[in-house]
Amino acid sequence: MIGKLKFLLKYTHQYRWWYTGGLLFLALTVWVSVTIPEFIQKSIDLIALGQLGNESDFQKNVLIIVGLALALIIVRTLSRILIFIPARLIERKLKGEMFQKLSSFGKDYYDENSTGTIISRINNDINGVRMITGFGILQIGNILLSLSLTPYKMWQLSPTLTLYCVIPMVVVFVIVRIGMAVMVKNTRLRMNTLQQLSGKTISFLSGNSVIKSYNIYQWAEDEVQKENLSLFHETMRITWIRSFIMPLLSNLGQILKIVVLFAGGLYVINGQFTIGELTGYIAYAALLSQPIMGLGWVLTIFQQGFVGISSIQTIMDREGADDKRQAIDQNEKEKLFEQGIEVKNLNFTYHNGDKPVLSDISFSINPGQVVGITGQVGSGKTTLINCLNGYLRPDSGMVYFGKQDAHKLTSEDIRSAVRTVSQEVFLFSDSIENNITFGSKKATQVNPFEEVVYQSAFADELSRFTKKEKTLVGEKGIMLSGGQKQRISLARALYTPCDLLILDDVFSAVDTDTERFLIQQIFENHSAKSLLIISNRISVLEKTDYTLVLEEGRLAAKGTHEELIKQSDFYREILTLQQEN
Template sequence: MLSKLKFLLRYTHRYKWWYTGGFLFLGLTIWTSVTIPEYIQKSIDIISQGETGNREDFYNYVLIILGMALVLILIRTLSRVLIFVPGRLIEKQLKGEMFRKLSFFGKDYYDSNSTGSIISRINNDINGVRMITGFGLLQTGNILFSLSLTPYKMWNLSPALTLYCIAPMIIIFILVRIGMVIMVKNTHRRMDTLQQLSGKTISFLSGNGVIKSYNIHKWAEQEVEKENTSLFNYTLKITWVRSFIIPLLANLEQVLKIVVLFVGGMYVIEGKFTIGQLTEYIAYSALLTHPIMGLGWVLTVFQQGFVGISSIQTIMGRKGQDEDKKHLPVSNQRQLFDKGIHLRDLTYTYHNGEHPELKNISFSIKPGQVVGITGKVGSGKTTLINLLNGYLRPEKGQLYMGDKDVTDLTASDIRSVVKTVTQEVFLFSDTIKNNVIFGSEQAESTNDFTDVIYKSAFADELTRFPKQAETLVGEKGIMLSGGQKQRISLARALYAPCKLLILDDVFSAVDTDTERFLIKQIFENHPSESLVIVSNRTSVLEKTDFTVVLENGEIETIGNHKELLKRSDFYRETWELQK
């Protein structure tokens, strides 16, 4: 609990003057609310006097009530604005910080947390924090001011009647507290289930094509229904508790009215109270019930919000792989590749693996070179390029950019030098042009859009689209074929020049003529200072300066096309088959 309060204080402290102003106006709101009944009492007592009453005083009291009501509207509005706005600002700030935090996490985090659960935390859990820092704090202040000023006014009128009113309030509060304990348990379970449901929903929607092709709709529906039913059951249990608590709180005002009318009525008959004082007391009892009713909502908001904070803290408290590192100055970033990249006995084991995926890999990539990487499926090609582009991090002393150990560099520093076009292409639900120029805002220079479209063999197909470059590609590029998506991804890499461009099997989804054209453009125009091409197509590899052949995570051999035909059985068999 203490850590959650510190978490809230860290964010609310930044908007202390907003909250100070909000609580000041809130205090004035409550003071005005408890002052109005005094003038109502005086007005009614004048009315009860009949003709002997002072008309001028009556008119004055009515005008005072009207003026205070107008002031009440203004200061109540200001109190809400000054308290609700920081809640929204904190929500905005938290979402930005969580996104930045998530961008620092490595592969191990995303392997153990589904996309759905992460999205659920960003949306649902942060909404809980917003409710606490907005509505929750407003109602807390409202309750504190009301339960201090209103009982004081009631006590001044009649201590005994005030004690009669407190008794049912205590009983109802105890029952509400018991209900809150049950709600908290089910709220925890509901949030866990909601994260699992979000994860499965996103997974099944992304894999909709597979579900259709294997005709497993029923299984997918049953899996979603299972989580949905659990979510429904926990939500229903929370609703049952609320349906018990809310009527108790809602009818508290009626209970107090009965007590006040009965006991206060006896006081009027006995001459201890005037009609005006009884009316004033009834007004106070109504003012008292609103914060008590609000107490139930506040407890619900804080309980759900604290559950959300626990979930948020699992992200905010986790350390990213680059958090403690400083970015290199831009001038130093430009010099990172001046002496090339050097691998020295590189060995890498995944965080959830038992055996090394790569073992004793040693070679260098110098500026101006074109390097090929090939090998059987599972030989470690993708792992190797993910180490080169900073997605995975090796142990210290195994991978260098010039004289800099990559473990001392941030991912941003590495990717200022290295770009990768992967075989798993991702396109945003935007236009073709925006997908190509994406990420080029920070680039020192850019190539011509038309030129990179031509070099990526997409120019002819672009003219067939009605809106051409402004054509929307759909969710994840669903409107395009695999080959079209690969070529747009290649155009994106060519648009902003870099020092080292890694092409991971980018020819796998294109036909032979397109492949031949792409090879010509890449090798003749050199879109970057150096190239690393991952492929099993010997028509590509025979043009490289040298090619690394991997076998079971180790280097089988290194050499140019002629040398590999003599040294590598895999390379020679592949060449003969493709020839």
């Protein structure tokens, strides 16, 4: 609990002057609210007297009531503006920090958490924080102020009658408190179920083509329905409790009015109360019931919000991949690839693996070199390049940029020198132009858009689109073929010059003629200082300065095209197969 309150204080303190102003206007709101019944009391008593000459006093009291009512509208509106706006600002700030934090995590986090779970945390859990810092703080201030001023006014009129009103309030509060404890337990279960449903829904929507191709619609619907029903049952348990608690709170005002009318009516009959005092007391009882009703909402908001904070804290308290690394200055960053990259006895095991994926690999890439990597499926090619581009982090002393140990460099520093075109192409649901120029805003130099489109063999196809580069590609590039997506991804990498350009099997989805054109453009016109190309195409590998052959995570051979023909059985096999075809 203390940790959650500190979490809230961290953000609310940044907007303390907003909240201070809001609470001041809230205090004025409560003061005006408890002042109005005084003039109602006086007006009723003047009516009850029915004496000539009291008209001016009556009119004066009515005008004061109207003026106070107008003032109440103004101060109540201002109190809400000054409290709700910082709640929205906190929501915006927290979402930004959450995204930044999520961006700092490595592969291990995303292996353990589905996209749906993460999205659920960002949306639902942060909404809970907004409700606490907005409506929750407003209601707490309203409850504290109302329960101090209103009972004081009631006590001044009749201490005994005030004690009568306290009894049903205590009984209702105890019942509500027990109900809220049960709600917390079910709220946690509901949030977990909602995260599972979100994850499964996004997974099935992303894999919609697979579901269609295997004709397993019913299975997918049943799986979603299973989670949906589970969410429904958890929600209904909460609804059953709320359907008992909320009416009890809502009718508390009516209960208090009955108590006041019965006991206060006897006071009037006995001459201990005037009609005006009884009317004023009923108004105070109505004012007293409102914060008690608000207390039920506050308990609900805080209970649900605290569950959300626990979920948020699991992300915010988690250490990012670069949290303990110090960024190098701009001058060092510009010279990072000056002496190339050296890999020394590289070993790597995934966080959830039980055996090394890479073992004892050593080589170097000097500025100006073109290096190839080849090997069977699962031989560790993609893992190797991910150890170079900072996506995976091997132990210290294995990868060096010049004299800089890559283990001590931040991911941003590494990727300022290394750019990767992955075999798993990802396009944003945006225009072709924005997909190609993505990430170039911070770049000091970019290549002409038309030039990189031509070099990536996409110029002819782009000209056939009605909207040209403004054409929307759809969700994850669904409007394009695999080869088109791959070439747009390549154009994105070529658009901003870099020191080392890594191409991970970028020719796999293109035809022979396109492949030949791409090879020529990449080798002759690339703007990178060095190239690292993963491919099993001999037409590519024969043009490299040297090629690494991986087998089961080990460096089986290393050399030029002619040397590998003599050294590597795998290299000779793929050469023979491709010559036959």
